[in-house]
Amino acid sequence: MTQIFHVSAPQEIIGPALAGKTETMVLNMGPHHPSTHGVLRLVLELDGEIVVNVAPDIGFLHTGIEKTMERKTYQQALVLTDRMDYLAPLSNNLCYVLAVEKLMQVAVPERAEVVRVLLTELQRVSSHLVWLGTHALDLAAMSVFLYAFREREQILDLFELVSGARMMTSYFRVGGLAYPLPDDFLPTAAACIDSIGPHIDEYEDLLTNNPLWLERTVGVGVLDAEAATAYGLSGANLRASGVSYDVRRATPYSGYETYAFDVPLGSSGDTFDRYQVRMAEMRESLKIARQAWQRLKDLGPGPVITADRKVAPPPKSEITHSMESLIHHFKLWTEGFKPPPGDVYVSVESPRGALGCYLVSDGSPRPWRVHFRAPSFVNLQALAHMAKGRLVADLIALTASLDPVLGEVDR
């Protein structure tokens, strides 16, 4: 039985220290700190350089996204989802859109599903490149940061090509995609996908057998399967500990059950395993992206959004001569579509883990409640367990290896 530690609130460390009741030192790390991956405040209880306890203090990036969404129509609310996990906006879009589609039972054209898979997998690669770059940067391997961001530029350029925005794309809509694909999408996507693979090998060359890297990551922050499940970890963090839970396999969505890919697993649950799992995940994502690309090519041109005019707006060209289209457009923009009353929960495999959306509808054009199960929010609970008894420098490596994004932690 692994011991599961209580996850302290910051006041539980600060209170006794202020009252002069502790022998240990309480140190503040953040929220302004180059290595905390965002506005994360860590209250550290230290015995010299050894960490006795860590309490994350979050909420600095809380912008009330869930409450704001209750005031917007379903289509307007989509734009807010980009801003949560800002390194993987398409995954957030997808999670929300799938929840609304599940509630409304909207059928999505196959072309749109394939593009969703293609873009979300490239989003995963782009997010992991940021993770790799910042993780390496925190451990002083600075070149990897620049190389990773160079590769990421290509992916961002592709997103800009399809949606007009590099990051906050909001490219998915309830029923499909926001805009049809541009003509040069297929060749550009192919060039992008093919060029990244060899670069991943370059990063592995720099890090995987590097004695400095191994010193800083092997055996650091070991989390066994039982602890990882108890703390509710997900994504690469959970799989590095040997638990094979990938939402794309467990509850497939957007046709993932028809793609051939492996789910990399680690064994010891240390920082090195988390690194290896994410590197392997990047390669698997490229594999899936290639399959999706081929399918998209074979499908040929066609609609990318549902033909149900009660959900998706008609093309502008129809509005000039069809009264019905004009009325549909008018209703969708002034009132918005109204899902049936009910509640659903949908989760997707975002680069950070299991991202879930719990959506409650009261039959009106605005959601009654939207809650996002943010993987980074839950993953932070494991930080104290992993850092206990280790040095402060290891804490930096551990925060990086958990890969939190504060936009998602705080919403």
Added chain:
Amino acid sequence: MDTPALLDLIATRLPGVALAADEFRGDLRITVRREDLLALARLLREDPELGFTYLENLCGVDYLGRQPRFEVVVNLVALPAARRVCLKVGAPEDDPRVPSLTAIWPTANYHEREAYDLLGIVFDGHPALSRILMPDDWIGHPLRKDHPLGEEEVAFSFNQERIYAHKPFAKE
């Protein structure tokens, strides 16, 4: 194990527990009273035929105008088979308390703190129930339907002293 078998198993192991179960869009939801929540939760986690060892999500919903006003929704996953179940527990407005699930699923810790912070639902037995997203000196529970979509007053140099005087760090 399909839904009727699951419900039968629960009925057999916990005969006194009154449940309401329904399936919507392919998901099984079980509504339970808060008095029976811990017993059902332990059964779902520990029974070898069920094994819901992973708590994926726990959140609160404010159904203002309905009795009970608050609802806590828990999404559980039985990992190897990836079977999912959703538990719902109601809490009335005048006594918004629900038993804490942290002792059974430690990951519930942060989820419950968030539901307490934003909705004011108190989780009995939680080891450290305190605000997690809002500032510690915030009054009110923002996600409640009768709380405005307000904002925190921005501190400029002319009002900085007054605002900071109320902040927790003023005493440190």
